[in-house]
Amino acid sequence: MNNVDAYDDVKAKTxxxxxxxxxxxxxxxxxxxxxxxxxxxxxxxRTRAVQLKKQPAQCNEQTRSKQRQAG
Structure with missing residues (x-):
């Protein structure tokens, strides 16, 4: 006797x-x-100013916010 689930075909396609x-x-x-x-x-x-120019905007924002918190 086969053990067949009525939903086997649905399970296979889902x-x-x-x-x-x-x-x-x-x-x-x-x-x-x-x-x-x-x-x-x-x-x-390189100087910090050059580094900031090279970084993406997201990195610049993070750096600026850290500088504001520290300052």
């Missing part, structure tokens, strides 16, 4: 969709930001 949690979405977003900022880092021998 794609499994993984729901992305907010934590996972944040991790992906953080990784992308880190890649952008790390690719923009220039040699330490």
């Amino acid at each position: 794609a499994v969709v993984k729901e992305e949690t907010s934590w996972e979405g944040n991790q992906v977003e953080n990784q992308l930001k880190a890649q952008l900022c790390s690719s923009a880092i220039v040699n330490k021998s």
Whole structure:
């Protein structure tokens, strides 16, 4: 006797969709930001002004906000 489920054909055709949690979405977003900022880092021998010009806008905003908090 075969053990057949009435929904076997439906199960075979149904794609499994993984729901992305907010934590996972944040991790992906953080990784992308880190890649952008790390690719923009220039040699330490250059001045800070030159480094800021080379970095993407997101990195510049983070740096400015840190400078405001420190100052």
